[in-house]
Amino acid sequence: MSWAIPLTDVVVSEEDVEAVLDCLRSGWLTSGPRTQAFEAALSDHLGGGHAVAVSSGTAALHLACRAIGLGPGDEAIVPAVTFVATAHAVRYCGAEPILCDVVGDGDLNLDVEDVARRIGPRTRAVLAVHFCGYAAEVEALRTLCDERGIALIEDAAQAIDARTTSGRPAGTVGHVGCFSFFSKKQLCVGEGGLVLSADEELAARCRSLRSHAMTSGTWDRHRGYADTYDIVDIGFNYRIDEGRAALGISRLARLEADIEARRDRVRDYRRRLASVDGVALCWSEEEVERSSHFAFPVLLPDRRARDRFREALAEHGIQTTVYEALTRFSEFAAAAPPGEVTRAEEMADRHVALPLWAQMTGGQLDQVVRAVLDAAPAATSG
């Protein structure tokens, strides 16, 4: 299937290609100076903090969970609307994800009051997801977590450069923030991720666990800084390689402009879809200004209408996507009994994400809008 308008697109610049070629020509391919430079650039970009670049956003979440000490017998609260990696990371540690509800009514982020209700004696952490690039209420969650003596891990995989209500970058309010550089994400290198923490000790634990908990790395030994090592924990190979780090450094320079372009597209979409019957917008205008726009979801009246709407758009050659509530997956059905996270299920059932990327043209957006106008009546006619 070749779409007239894909869900998203990746544009690689000549500078990006040169950066990777430079790296290949250098002959050093595993974690080394470019990874260190990528970490320094990301730390700078995100307002400080200790940055540990890793092989994926999932690896970042796993390391964050391990670093805060999550283990068997523990529970961690995870929103029922997210990509499955958030819950998988908890499971990797032998802990139980406890699904919580979202705010609802066009806000697909986790609900602080519902999180508070679910904190029990075994709760060790809350994993807050900034869904579609819109910041969750992490200031309130941080206060709650500090009061209860538990950790706040931010899953900012979809939200690099989003701003929270207090104007801070998403991923810097909790004890640790996790980012993804997967192909569809705003800052993409193919596969990659980042753990960010103001806590030096937490970051050091992630850095160690990233590479088998070895006390020295290949790059250190290459430079003669060490000639032996000890293993001090059960670590992983979650290193990022130099080609991806080089690509990340190159692309980071354009991130702000790309996000501003995404926001412009979203403003356009919202202006033109504001009064379409049967299609509702998510979040508020104020939240749009703070979002970093990973995706542009709209709401249909119900799941059936949503599915028909998607089919109608597909007939126009327009690709869309949806996130199922985790309760819909066999593996996670037991994580919340039926009727426990009704707003999450309702929002997941009703939403659909329309095409969005930084270089999307006005003409392409127009094509999507016209298809939506055409498909919308089909969604509401019984």
Ligand SMILES: *Cc1c(COP(=O)(O)O)cnc(C)c1O
């Ligand atoms: C993409 C994503 C992840 C995982 O990131 P990968 O780099 O693909 O491993 C985790 N959480 C959320 C919410 C995501 O969207």
